[in-house]
Amino acid sequence: MDDKHFDKLLNDMKEDYERMPEYADKQSIVDEIYQEKKPGIWRRLGPPAAGVAVLMIFAIMLFTMTDQSNEQADGHADDQVNDESNSDSNELMTFFLEGKEYFRQSIGMKNVDDFYRVQRAREMVNYYEDKDSPDAIESGEQSISSILYTPERAMSRIQNSHGSDDVGKILDIKFMIEGLREFQVDFQEVLAGRISKSELTVEEQKDIVTFQDNLQAYPGPDAIKDLLRALNKNGYHILQRSDGQLKVKVDYTFMIEVVKNLNIAGASFESYLRLFVTEVDPDHPGIGNDYGLTWDEFDDVLLEIDAYYEKYKEDRQTQYFEYDLFPLTTIYLNDYLSAGVRVGEQIPIHAQEELRTFVETHKESSLWALVYDAVETYKANDWIRVDRKVTSEEVSEALGYQYVPSYEEDEDAEVIHEALLPLDETLQALYAAYQQEKNPELLRDVSAFDVMRLYMYAQDQGDFDTYYSMYDKTGILGDIEKDIVRKEAEEVADPEYGKLAAQIDYTVFYNQLPENETVFYFRSKDNEERGAFQMVKQDGVWKVPFMPMQ
Numbered sequence: 001m002d003d004k005h006f007d008k009l010l011n012d013m014k015e016d017y018e019r020m021p022e023y024a025d026k027q028s029i030v031d032e033i034y035q036e037k038k039p040g041i042w043r044r045l046g047p048p049a050a051g052v053a054v055l056m057i058f059a060i061m062l063f064t065m066t067d068q069s070n071e072q073a074d075g076h077a078d079d080q081v082n083d084e085s086n087s088d089s090n091e092l093m094t095f096f097l098e099g100k101e102y103f104r105q106s107i108g109m110k111n112v113d114d115f116y117r118v119q120r121a122r123e124m125v126n127y128y129e130d131k132d133s134p135d136a137i138e139s140g141e142q143s144i145s146s147i148l149y150t151p152e153r154a155m156s157r158i159q160n161s162h163g164s165d166d167v168g169k170i171l172d173i174k175f176m177i178e179g180l181r182e183f184q185v186d187f188q189e190v191l192a193g194r195i196s197k198s199e200l201t202v203e204e205q206k207d208i209v210t211f212q213d214n215l216q217a218y219p220g221p222d223a224i225k226d227l228l229r230a231l232n233k234n235g236y237h238i239l240q241r242s243d244g245q246l247k248v249k250v251d252y253t254f255m256i257e258v259v260k261n262l263n264i265a266g267a268s269f270e271s272y273l274r275l276f277v278t279e280v281d282p283d284h285p286g287i288g289n290d291y292g293l294t295w296d297e298f299d300d301v302l303l304e305i306d307a308y309y310e311k312y313k314e315d316r317q318t319q320y321f322e323y324d325l326f327p328l329t330t331i332y333l334n335d336y337l338s339a340g341v342r343v344g345e346q347i348p349i350h351a352q353e354e355l356r357t358f359v360e361t362h363k364e365s366s367l368w369a370l371v372y373d374a375v376e377t378y379k380a381n382d383w384i385r386v387d388r389k390v391t392s393e394e395v396s397e398a399l400g401y402q403y404v405p406s407y408e409e410d411e412d413a414e415v416i417h418e419a420l421l422p423l424d425e426t427l428q429a430l431y432a433a434y435q436q437e438k439n440p441e442l443l444r445d446v447s448a449f450d451v452m453r454l455y456m457y458a459q460d461q462g463d464f465d466t467y468y469s470m471y472d473k474t475g476i477l478g479d480i481e482k483d484i485v486r487k488e489a490e491e492v493a494d495p496e497y498g499k500l501a502a503q504i505d506y507t508v509f510y511n512q513l514p515e516n517e518t519v520f521y522f523r524s525k526d527n528e529e530r531g532a533f534q535m536v537k538q539d540g541v542w543k544v545p546f547m548p549m550q
Contacts, residue, residue, distance in 0.1 A: 235251050255273055336371075
């Protein structure tokens, strides 16, 4: 990058920053709350300008980090950069090294060589260097930038929430939390690797949990302390399971304070997040959860969920995350009803009493009938556990929600008796034209149902360029380079669309709020739920969002 272009980028960023409004009062509140436990991230995110400009700042840092590297307080990272730079001075390698240094600073660690993301980004250097393409360097840089995603960038979604209303902001928060949960796996792998390398005993591992918020007193290795510092900074903490294993988890208490103090969502969303603090484990729900709850403690979890739905049943915000909780509730309920034994085994006396107690004392619970039915079934079988599982649909209906809207109960619902695949002659001709031009105007007057069919057909044919062009790029896919999506698609290629289409008897069409979103609920001939497919409208054309099939 020449100096003239670089100066222009700096000037543009400065002008954008100066045009942005300041929210000093709101930010000072957040700073005050996190001054002790989470000092780093809010000072860097600062006013909303930092969130809005984070990607531009990232790009500029990538081109300036090398010049600034000799000013870093920790010389270890500098030695790594210099050693690797000497081995290969090409442009893409330099970009990777600068991106790696940004990654290191962003998460706040001295050494990041053991992160899988860093290793994968390094592989991209070789991958794109071997490609004989004029835009290989640019594509490689975009891929590396996407891979070196950090919790800080995920957190910036809150500051840079682009939703036009509360719903849009809630969806941004959900994507942000999913990004943090994804990075949780990275931290977990690094933690396990460093514990193994340091050969820590069980007692020494307990010190990690005990001193994670008091690093000055932590007596363990510097490598572990380095990781704990990063976890505190980025909104994570460590739990110790009943089997002694240490687990890195998103700190939902921290997330609640973020949401509350930035006034992004209402009480219903805060209460939703609160369920994940010590009760509902979104990573390993039910038996074997990371919170150490045993099956006979799941009644408290179920009652908390029940109370949540009862309190916020009429809250409009609830409909945008209620379906995330139904599957988790179903797991906890089935594991509670399992009484801790396998199918065909005798349910112990103490377990019988546990289930009877629920039936006798919680008749007001929305889930009471499901527990009562299981108890009566066990009684009829001499308290031998039978193979009977409660479905998510039964759970949602018990909690007062219609899991699949019916035509009779909702005037917006419509039953479509039409095969998904193969395409008829009209759609086949449209597909051929769109395949050649990739012009979204060809789909302007096409229904969401038919656009979904075109997308499924492209998937079934392995036509990546065509179905990629039908994605909504305004969401998370806008941050991911096309070749990365292609590579992931090749690794998880799913040839099941054709089989699915053959199994479906009909779909239920339902317009959800806001009006530019549509969900198709698939049900088989025996009325069994087979999933849902979401569509969104962008500029008058139906598009496919990230992970449309649920």
